[in-house]
């Protein structure tokens with residue numbers, strides 16, 4: 389099999405077809421043109437198309453876009469709406485209170501509301517026009533190392549046509565070895581290759597652990613008589629109900645084109661109650677009278693889920709190593725108090741491009757040279773933005789009133805607060821045994837109607853998720869006995885709740901429990917890889933083109 393494996397050489401390989409990689413690839417081609425250099429640049433993307441795995445809030449601060457493509461409006465950038473006003477609400481179980489002050493980081497007026505799927509597709513077209521080779525449907529399966537065993541020299545893409553037993557079938561096609569002088573990992577939060585590289589090279593050993601939030605989002609078609617478009621604020625954020633005070637998270641509603649809205653709810657994965665179900669929180673948010681009134685008569689037309697890395701500055705790993713750099717959400721580059729990652733991710737890609745161009749000219753791809761990227765980031769507005777929120781995730785993860793004292797102090801001191809840095813705990817460590825859990829607000833099951841309030845499986849259908857059924861399971865559960873003999877008695881199998889796609893189910897047959905896995909439902913959100921309390925689940929890339937098929941998210 390290995391003898392048939394094709395090998396291709398590029399100057400630079402971007403892994404991931406999101407905004408960070410595409411902005412980086414476009415910037416690199418601009419620099420190549422300015423320097424009259426010919427470059428071979430490639431982007432590989434696991435989704436069937438560029439944008440098909442793109443999901444985010446998404447309010448875009450246009451700072452990086454303006455720098456990269458100043459005439460973006462003339463070049464057909466797909467903008468849903470411009471933010472005309474910000475509304476920030478505190479929800480109790482039955483009421484909504486408009487907060488008199490919107491935190492300065494959340495002033496979005498003038499920013500762009502986009503569909504990340506469409507925006508990313510458009511960036512992909514511009515990258516192709518600039519000469520970038522784009523390969524959708526090619527997941528990076530494995531990092532290739534040089535003779536020294538440590539320098540990254542490229543990526544092997546996933547094989548196709550492997551059966552569930554791991555054996556090649558008649559339609560077997562081996563993956564391709566894509567060699568590059570520099571490999572740029574921009575896989576988004578909890579990228580599988582980024583995780584593998586981090587484990588091998590210890591890129592985050594001396595840093596705070598990364599922490600995450602799981603976001604579930606829908607695009608809802610409002611009825612013709614909806615008055616949402618006449619509101620003075622088309623950018624709404626909420627906190628409070630249903631998560632309450634202890635667990636960070638909250639909701640958002642953004643106006644889109646054609647009488648549609650984007651609506652979503654984020655739950656921080658630092659929660660301690662193994663009975664908590666982020667999808668249930670999302671449904672409770674939708675059923676709140678304030679939200680229900682906005683969406684009444686509407687219909688869900690797309691749903692999806694994804695984790696966001698929210699740890700901030702102190703959780704960012706070492707950004708460069710020999711032969712590779714890390715960009716975007718996979719490197720934890722996120723402005724947490726602003727709830728924004730797209731613009732800082734794009735800028736990180738653009739700065740990486742500048743450092744890579746210098747490395748190409750010097751023909752030196754060692755960490756020492758590629759570290760210029762980290763230096764450029766430190767000197768840029770990205771650092772200024774994310775540094776201010778350096779302790780926010782840690783403050784938010786605190787229980788009780790102390791959280792608000794810390795947040796207030798950080799707000800006034802531009803991030804320093806009472807403790808700097810404030811310690812963070814990894815999300816897999818925070819669950820408490822099921823017997824000790826708080827029941828919180830979870831009580832009666834939220835009713836579904838199949839149209840506006842849909843269950844997890846209908847949500848999977850609405851995400852257009854597809855995987856070839858006849859392939860090895862891409863959710864690697866390392867010890868199935870541990871699931872039933874240790875995790876179930878202690879935590880009540882939290883994977884059956886934290887997965888927004890009902891991939892994990894506990895079955896009982898003649899008194900014997902077993903974990904059933906439905907990998908074809910997987911939305912590639914990565915929650916299981918992050919939150920499993922025994923780190924017993926590893927998410928690996930399924931066969932190329934598998935996963936969601938977002939078009940509007």
Ligand code: SF4
Pocket residue numbers: 863886887888889890891909910911912913914915916917927
């Ligand atoms: Fe997300 Fe894991 Fe469920 Fe897939 S299996 S949808 S990655 S939690």
